[in-house]
Amino acid sequence: MGIAPERTFVPSVASLRIQSRALRALPLTALVLDLALVTTTVLVAAWARSTNLLLDPGRPIPGLSDTTSALSFSQSITIVAIPLVLGWIVVIALRGGYDQGVFGAGADEYKAVVNSSLFTAALLGIGCYLTKFQLSRGFFVFVFVLGPVLLAVGRFLLRRSLHRARRHGSLAQRTMIVGSDEHVDAVASVFGRETWLGYDVLGALVPAGARSETEGGVSILGDVEEAAALVRAYDADVVFVVGGAFDHPLAMRNLVWDLEADNVQVIMAPGVTDVSSERIRVRPVAGLPLLHLDRPRSQDALRWAKRTFDIVGSALLLALLSPVMLWSAWQIKRHDGGPVLFRQTRVGRDGEYFTCLKFRSMVVDAERVLADLHSEVGYAEGLFKMQRDPRITKPGMWIRRYSIDELPQLINVLRGDMSLVGPRPPLPLEVDRYTLMQSRRLRVRPGMTGLWQVSGRSDLSWTESIRLDLYYVDNWSMIQDVVILARTVGAVLSSRGAY
The missing domain is CATH 3.40.50.720 (NAD(P)-binding Rossmann-like Domain)
Structure with missing residues (x-):
C-alpha cells in the first residue's frame, strides 16, 4: 500500500506551492525579458540610424534603402517598430521559446531565440521587398546583429539566476x-x-x-x-x-x-547515462520511440582539426602570455634561487610517458616530504591535493590560485604531448590502479583544462573527476572544447577549487 502524506506535511506544501507558482512564472519572466531586449534593440537601432551613426554606403536595394529622407525614415520606423517587436516575440513563442521544458538545461532555449531572430529577419526582408517598403538597410542589419546576441545573453543570465536559486534550495x-x-x-x-x-x-x-x-x-x-x-x-x-x-x-x-x-x-x-544529446537521435518506428546512439567520439578527438586548433591556440597564447610567464619565472627564481620549472612524468595518450612542465610553486624538496603528508591526511588514491599545503612557497600561492603554474604546459601542447582541452594528465601511480573502464581516459591527449577544471578542480572527488573525464572522451566535440576554454577563464578568476 502507498504511504499517504500526513497532515504535518501540509505547511511545507504551502511553501512549495509558492515555488511551483514561481516556476510556472518562468515563461512569463522570459517573455517580459525578451520583450524588453527586443524593444531596446529596435530603439537603439532607430536612434543610431537617425543620428547617422549607421551609414551604409553602396547602391540601395528595393525594400531596404538608405536613400530615404530623415522624415520618411522616422515614418518607416514608426510603422515597422511595433509589428517588428510583436512579430519577433510571436515567432519565439511559436518555436517553443516559452515552453516550460526549455528552461534550466540544454541548448533548445538558445536555439529558439537565435533561430527565431533569423526567421524574423527573413520575414521582414522578404516582406519589405515584396511590398517595396523603404526600410533603412543599416537599421535592419543593426537590429538583427545585436538582437540575437542580447536575447541569448538575457536567457543565459536568466538561467544562471535559476541555477543559483536551485543550488540554494529554491525553485x-x-x-x-x-x-x-x-x-x-x-x-x-x-x-x-x-x-x-x-x-x-x-x-x-x-x-x-x-x-x-x-x-x-x-x-x-x-x-x-x-x-x-x-x-x-x-x-x-x-x-x-x-x-x-x-x-x-x-x-x-x-x-x-x-x-x-x-x-x-x-x-x-x-x-543511458553520460551520453551527450548530440549522440542521441530519436526515431519513431511503428509507434516505438527508438533511441539511436552514435558511437563514442574518442577517435574524433585525435583528428587534424583538434591538433591544428591546439597548435594555433598554444602558439598565440604563448605570445600573448609571455610577459606574465617571464615575470612569474623571475619571482620564483628570486624567492629561493631554485629551478623555475617543475618537471614531472605524466601519462599521455595510449599510455605514453611525457615530461609535464609547470612553474615550480613548492619548495625544492617537495617530493621528499610527500610520503609524510600522505599519511597525515589519509591519502588513498588520485592526484594528491590538500588545502594549505605547507610545501607551497610564497610566490607559489598566487601562481596556483590563478593557475599561472600551468602555463608552461602550452609548450607541451605545442610539442604534441598534451591538448588545450582534455582529461587531466595522470601520474603513472594513478594509471597503475586504473580499471579497464578508467583506462579509456588515455584514448586522447590529456589537456591543460577540461571538464574537471571548470566543474570544481581540486574540490572534486576522485570518482567525480574520472566520470567527467570519461564523459569528455566519449562525447568530444570542437564546440564543447571552445565552451570549456571560455568557462576556464571564469573558473580561474573565481579561484574555486584552486589550492
Whole structure:
C-alpha cells in the first residue's frame, strides 16, 4: 500500500506551492525579458540610424534603402517598430521559446531565440521587398546583429539566476521516481549531485515489495500500481519513469492518461547515462520511440582539426602570455634561487610517458616530504591535493590560485604531448590502479583544462573527476572544447577549487 502524506506535511506544501507558482512564472519572466531586449534593440537601432551613426554606403536595394529622407525614415520606423517587436516575440513563442521544458538545461532555449531572430529577419526582408517598403538597410542589419546576441545573453543570465536559486534550495520541482531500485538510485544520485537541475526527490514508487527505502536511501512511497494516486497525494510536479517501472508495455501509456488532467510533467529516463544529446537521435518506428546512439567520439578527438586548433591556440597564447610567464619565472627564481620549472612524468595518450612542465610553486624538496603528508591526511588514491599545503612557497600561492603554474604546459601542447582541452594528465601511480573502464581516459591527449577544471578542480572527488573525464572522451566535440576554454577563464578568476 502507498504511504499517504500526513497532515504535518501540509505547511511545507504551502511553501512549495509558492515555488511551483514561481516556476510556472518562468515563461512569463522570459517573455517580459525578451520583450524588453527586443524593444531596446529596435530603439537603439532607430536612434543610431537617425543620428547617422549607421551609414551604409553602396547602391540601395528595393525594400531596404538608405536613400530615404530623415522624415520618411522616422515614418518607416514608426510603422515597422511595433509589428517588428510583436512579430519577433510571436515567432519565439511559436518555436517553443516559452515552453516550460526549455528552461534550466540544454541548448533548445538558445536555439529558439537565435533561430527565431533569423526567421524574423527573413520575414521582414522578404516582406519589405515584396511590398517595396523603404526600410533603412543599416537599421535592419543593426537590429538583427545585436538582437540575437542580447536575447541569448538575457536567457543565459536568466538561467544562471535559476541555477543559483536551485543550488540554494529554491525553485525546486517536487519529483517522484518510478522504477526498480537500481534505476531509481542511479537517477536520484544524479539529481543529488547536480542540484542546479532543481529536482527535489520526494521518494520512489517501485514494483511490489515491502520495504521503506532503496539501497541508495531513497524513500519508497508506494507501489507503481498506485502511481497516479500517490502523485496527486504528494502534489508532485514531475514524475520520472526509469527502467524496471512497469511489467506491461501499456502501463506507461495508462499512467500518462491517468495524469492527463493534472499539471504534472512525465519524463522518461532511459538506462543511458553520460551520453551527450548530440549522440542521441530519436526515431519513431511503428509507434516505438527508438533511441539511436552514435558511437563514442574518442577517435574524433585525435583528428587534424583538434591538433591544428591546439597548435594555433598554444602558439598565440604563448605570445600573448609571455610577459606574465617571464615575470612569474623571475619571482620564483628570486624567492629561493631554485629551478623555475617543475618537471614531472605524466601519462599521455595510449599510455605514453611525457615530461609535464609547470612553474615550480613548492619548495625544492617537495617530493621528499610527500610520503609524510600522505599519511597525515589519509591519502588513498588520485592526484594528491590538500588545502594549505605547507610545501607551497610564497610566490607559489598566487601562481596556483590563478593557475599561472600551468602555463608552461602550452609548450607541451605545442610539442604534441598534451591538448588545450582534455582529461587531466595522470601520474603513472594513478594509471597503475586504473580499471579497464578508467583506462579509456588515455584514448586522447590529456589537456591543460577540461571538464574537471571548470566543474570544481581540486574540490572534486576522485570518482567525480574520472566520470567527467570519461564523459569528455566519449562525447568530444570542437564546440564543447571552445565552451570549456571560455568557462576556464571564469573558473580561474573565481579561484574555486584552486589550492
